[in-house]
Amino acid sequence: MSILLVEDDASIALVITAALEAEGFSVSRCETIAQRDDLLAGGGFEALVTDVKLPDGDGIETLDRVTARWPALPIVILSAQNTLDTAVRATETGAFEYFPKPFDIDELARTMRQAVGANGSAGAGADEPLGDGLPLVGRSSAMQSVFRMITRVLRNDLTVLILGESGTGKELVAEAIHQLGHRRTGPFIAVNTAAIPAELIESELFGHEKGAFTGAVARHAGKFELAAGGTLFLDEIGDMPMQAQTRLLRALQLGTIRRVGGHEEVALDVRIIAATNKDLGPQIAAGQFREDLFYRLNVVPINMPPLRERTDDIEALAKHFLQLAAMEGLPRRRLTAEASDLLSRQSWRGNVRELKNFIYRLALMAREEVIDVDTVSPLLRQDFAPSPSVSESPIDIEGAVTRWLADERPDAGSVYGAALAAFERPLFSEILRETGGNQLRAAQELGINRNTLRKRLSDLRLDPEEFVRRP
Structure with missing residues (x-):
């Protein structure tokens, strides 16, 4: 089983080669697109693994000539440009799989076994190229999982259920699926x-006939009909009245709707994407949401992570929102590294929506083009109440101590550094004990970044596993 690896980073290539050879593959490596084409022309390869950014061009843009000549060759794409645009471009080439860097080497090896076994049965390419300006931002592993799920549903009409807290970007995901999918012209x-008031929701969704009820002076097309050929996004589906749930279930089962007061069956040509910020399990148990409707909607679930689980994305999101603010007429601003770090340590209970609103306000209120900590801090104190504890048992930590721990520390070898370490060890031990070794919650309690917490735990030789509550 021979694989061609196109990767100009010698260290990454070495790791990939070792892992694949351990699985029984024979790996040939090159560093450029030109070398790739020459080696492929020689034949004998059962799969291609390629990076995107190569010394002589874009590895994705040049794959068309590979797929044209070897349409059955499975292609796996690797990229450090972990954006939705890159994930979609990779999928649109007909690639077997896309891996954002860093990736799980064992998962790559498993994928290569599947790719070679599938004999390159990847999908067809796109009808037209897709541009930039996609609505989602994030390079965290949590968002990469979302991007990869999006790419899997672009060329089919499977029903998607997007789950997540308010403000996480559920509608943006729905828009991305529509804009990038085969229904984007609809x-x-x-x-x-x-x-929508409960008494009007059926009319809004399914339409009504003239005379169906008082005030129905003409036939009215509902949202299902208006979305014909495109996508219908049902947001906050967990709040839909039970009677409307029943009619929605019937529409999904039969592929037709009947207007209120009508007898004619209207065939549907629409993709359904639903979203909710509620846990539907308890609602089903309480008889507030139909279990059979849940299974109809939950064909492909996409879980949107809260911002506290993707703090690594906050800096990129802040930059993105500053750019959007400038495009909408607000002054052009940029953040210092220290200001970005301060934003990353903030608890954004309203998730991405709250962060966006704050960044817009920051762009408006800042007096200088460069926004520093001294500008950000007063607005944070003014606009945000202290974050509530996420632990079951509230932990009483003075705000001054929290801010002190978040500040840059002196050299650990100094007398002051040693004293600080002596203070931190019992404090961190108590936090870990109260949170059961949960580093995310411990970082939130302390008001510091999770990466900062991990470094301090390492410096203090504290192992969170020792504090995990076990049955």
């Missing part, structure tokens, strides 16, 4: 089912 109709 309409995208979004309906907030929680905002």
